[in-house]
Amino acid sequence: MADKKQGVVGAFLDGAAGLAGSYAATMTHLFRKPVTEQYPEYKRPLPARTRGRIVLTRSPDGKERCVACYLCSGACPVNCISMQSEVGPDGRRQAAWFRINFARCIYCGLCEEACPTLALQLTPEFAFCKDDIADFVYEKEQLLVEHGGKHPDYDFYAHAGVAAGGPKGSHIGEDDPVDVKSILP
Amino acid sequence: MDMLLGVVVMLVKMAVVLGVALGLAAYMILLERKLLGRFQVRYGPNRVGYFGLLQPLADGLKMLLKEDIIPDGVDRRIFLVAPAVVAGTALAAFAVVPFGDGLTLFGHRVPQVVVDSNVGLLLVLALSSLAVYGLALGAWTSDNKYSLLGGIRGAAQMISYELALGLSLVPVVMHARSLSLSDIVAAQAGLPFALLEPVAFVIFIIGSLAETKRVPFDLPEAENELQAGFHTEYSGMRFALFFVGEYVNMVLLGAVTAIFFLGGWHGPFLPPIVWLALKVLAVPVFLIWTRASLPRLRYDQLMALGWKVLIPLALLNILVTGALLAAGV
Numbered sequence: 001m002a003d004k005k006q007g008v009v010g011a012f013l014d015g016a017a018g019l020a021g022s023y024a025a026t027m028t029h030l031f032r033k034p035v036t037e038q039y040p041e042y043k044r045p046l047p048a049r050t051r052g053r054i055v056l057t058r059s060p061d062g063k064e065r066c067v068a069c070y071l072c073s074g075a076c077p078v079n080c081i082s083m084q085s086e087v088g089p090d091g092r093r094q095a096a097w098f099r100i101n102f103a104r105c106i107y108c109g110l111c112e113e114a115c116p117t118l119a120l121q122l123t124p125e126f127a128f129c130k131d132d133i134a135d136f137v138y139e140k141e142q143l144l145v146e147h148g149g150k151h152p153d154y155d156f157y158a159h160a161g162v163a164a165g166g167p168k169g170s171h172i173g174e175d176d177p178v179d180v181k182s183i184l185p
Numbered sequence: 186m187d188m189l190l191g192v193v194v195m196l197v198k199m200a201v202v203l204g205v206a207l208g209l210a211a212y213m214i215l216l217e218r219k220l221l222g223r224f225q226v227r228y229g230p231n232r233v234g235y236f237g238l239l240q241p242l243a244d245g246l247k248m249l250l251k252e253d254i255i256p257d258g259v260d261r262r263i264f265l266v267a268p269a270v271v272a273g274t275a276l277a278a279f280a281v282v283p284f285g286d287g288l289t290l291f292g293h294r295v296p297q298v299v300v301d302s303n304v305g306l307l308l309v310l311a312l313s314s315l316a317v318y319g320l321a322l323g324a325w326t327s328d329n330k331y332s333l334l335g336g337i338r339g340a341a342q343m344i345s346y347e348l349a350l351g352l353s354l355v356p357v358v359m360h361a362r363s364l365s366l367s368d369i370v371a372a373q374a375g376l377p378f379a380l381l382e383p384v385a386f387v388i389f390i391i392g393s394l395a396e397t398k399r400v401p402f403d404l405p406e407a408e409n410e411l412q413a414g415f416h417t418e419y420s421g422m423r424f425a426l427f428f429v430g431e432y433v434n435m436v437l438l439g440a441v442t443a444i445f446f447l448g449g450w451h452g453p454f455l456p457p458i459v460w461l462a463l464k465v466l467a468v469p470v471f472l473i474w475t476r477a478s479l480p481r482l483r484y485d486q487l488m489a490l491g492w493k494v495l496i497p498l499a500l501l502n503i504l505v506t507g508a509l510l511a512a513g514v
Contacts, residue, residue, distance in 0.1 A: 022478040026224045029477075036227040 018059060046128065050124035051107045054100055056140065057121055057149040064144065065119030065156055068095040072111035080104040081111060093111050095140060101138035102128075117156040121149040186268050198299050199280075206279050211241035215341030217432075217473050224477035248425035254417050260326035267323030268416075268423045271316050271430035275437055278312040281305035282440045283367045283456055285450055305366040306358065309441055310351055315398055316430070317343040320398075320405065323427075324415035325455065329353035335414025338484065342395055345491040346402075350392035352499035353385040356506040370449030377448030384502045386446045389496050390471075393442065395491070397434045400476040404484060439468035 006014070023123050038042055046052075059065050068085030086096040130136055148154065158172050169176045215237060222229030230237035246506040255264065282305075283298035287382055317340055318323060324336020336357065360381065361372035372378075395402040406414030416427045443449055443464035450457030482490070 019479070022472065026474060026478045029226050030220075030223050032226050034223065034227045038228075 011177070045117075046124035046126075048124065049122075050126070051109045051112075051122040052124050052126035053102070054105070054111065054120060054122055054138075054143065055127060055145045055149060056098065056119055056143045057145055057147060057151075059155040059157065060148060060153060061155065063157075064094055065117045065148075066095050066098065067117055067119070067156070067161070068094045068098070071114040071116060075110040075114035076112065077108060078104050078106055091128060092157070098143060099137060099141040100143060101137050103133050118149075118151045118154050119156075123149070187238050190242060195299070202279050202282075202299055203276065204282075206276060206433055206436060207429070209436045210429055211245070213238050213419055213432045213469055214244070214428070214437055216469070216477075218373065220470065220473045221477055224474070232497045245425070248422050251421035253421040253423060254418075256328065258328040259418065260328075260429040261356040263322050263326040264418075265423070267319045267326065268419065268426035268430070270319030270322070272319075272426045272433065274312045274316040274319070275430045278309050278437050279433075279440070281308050281366055282444065283370060283449070284461060293395070298308045301365060301367055303363070303365045306354060306364040306369070306445075309437075310347070310354070313350075313434075313437075314343070314347050316434070319427075320429070323419070324405075327415070327418040329418050331411040331413075332415050332417045335405040335407070335411045335417070338407075339398060340488060342398070342402060342404060342491075345488060346392045346395035346495070349388055349491060349495035349499050352496060352503065353388035353392060354445060355499075356382045359503075359506055359510060365451075366444050368463075370444055370451070373448040374451055377446060377451070378446075379446040382446070382502070382506065384498065385506075388499050388502070389442065390468075391490075391495060393438045394472065394475065395487070396436055397431065397472070398430075399435075399472055401479040401482050402487060403481060404487060407481060435469045435472060436465065438472075442468045 004119065056066050068083055070083065070085070073079075073081040073083060080101040081099070083098040085093055085095040088094045107122065107126075109122050111120050115121075160171060188421050218240070219229035219237065229259070230240045233239040233243045255261065280299040281302050283301065320343070321336045321340040321459040324332040324339065327333070357369060358380060362370060363372070398405050404414075405411075406416065408414075411417070416424055419427060440461075443461060447464045447467075450461040452460035452463075455463075
């Protein structure tokens with residue numbers, strides 16, 4: 001409040017100045033360019049690590065990265081990921097079917113952190129509304145994409161797992177196979 | 186034959202006034218949303234039609250199609266009628282508002298006002314005080330504590346500020362020597378009363394801010410303490426009626442301010458109706474600007490301002506005006 005020694009006129013002027021100040025502040029805002037982004041016309045470029053729709057990526061040779069280890073499914077706090085593993089014709093594990101219920105997904109990204117082969121990744125795409133809630137259940141065919149996502153050059157099977165198209169020890173940085181009998185004490 | 190013609194002219198005038206008032210009120214909502222948006226550095230509604238020009242239609246359609254919920258425990262009859270009282274009194278007051286000097290059509294003199302009552306000023310004040318019934322009764326019958334608090338605040342506030350409002354108009358009547366709105370405008374052909382009676386003008390603006398329940402005097406519907414205040418329990422078209430009442434009131438306030446203080450349709454260069462429109466619109470724009478600028482008053486501050494400042498000031502102003510008039514200045 002105003003100082004006690006201040007007279008009526010002083011208090012009145014003080015109050016009037018205060019009012020005028022707030023009116024002036026809003027008036028200057030009136031002529032400022034609005035900060036609103038007009039969404040459907042302008043879509044703000046989102047960071048690559050934005051957590052949106054989940055995809056299953058492929059390694060550089062075009063093969064599926066997913067080895068159906070169930071780690072994403074286990075990490076998922078809302079149990080929206082389910083799958084069935086099988087052994088493919090080349091001896092590698094793969095998902096017979098892989099299903100994500102996006103109606104239940106909370107986009108926490110724990111599945112992506114759990115994925116040992118960098119197969120499962122979250123993308124910045126967030127606007128995929130549906131009329132029917134059942135349409136939010138995405139099957140493996142809908143989840144698979146034709147690229148490597150955030151790690152285009154990474155190939156899990158070049159480092160570990162079943163060596164396809166080469167003998168044992170052909171992984172990058174892997175030692176030659178050791179004859180266990182030769183290292184007996 | 187003349188009587189029949191009179192009835193037709195009267196009906197046409199009523200239709201025009203009602204249409205203009207309701208149309209203006211509908212677009213006042215859009216204007217408020219647009220302006221408030223720009224004051225807050227964002228765009229207002231801009232999706233429905235160019236610049237959101239069809240937004241009022243879309244809103245009206247939405248309100249019409251919404252369910253009209255009548256909660257258990259309300260006093261049905263009064264609950265249903267209350268919104269109509271608010272909107273009705275605001276619309277009825279337009280009857281005495283003149284829009285021009287009068288036209289001469291086919292040799293007949295047609296005054297540009299529905300009723301050129303010789304107590305028009307009193308009618309405006311009376312109807313604006315009747316609006317408090319809609320508010321207070323609607324709040325009371327809602328059977329809701331927030332509504333009740335809002336209604337009580339509204340009743341207290343509107344009755345308190347009605348006094349200051351009425352007293353601020355006394356100097357105007359003293360200058361114009363008439364209660365007819367047409368005569369009051371005619372008396373301002375030279376100098377508008379806003380310049381002649383600046384204190385009365387300021388008191389009138391503050392009092393009418395309180396009458397229309399707008400920021401900084403929006404205690405009856407204070408969103409962050411009372412949800413929506415007196416219209417918490419209303420929905421659908423009945424809620425819209427409260428809204429229409431509020432915005433018609435804003436336009437009415439603009440018209441009344443223009444006529445009492447801003448010189449009505451008098452002004453240089455431009456045609457009279459343009460001057461009137463400009464003056465009528467200037468007041469709501471100022472109200473919206475105020476809404477963007479000022480915080481809400483506390484209840485005791487509101488009452489103190491009304492009873493301890495505005496009313497004594499208005500009385501003093503009347504005395505000074507009377508003294509000056511008596512001295513023949």
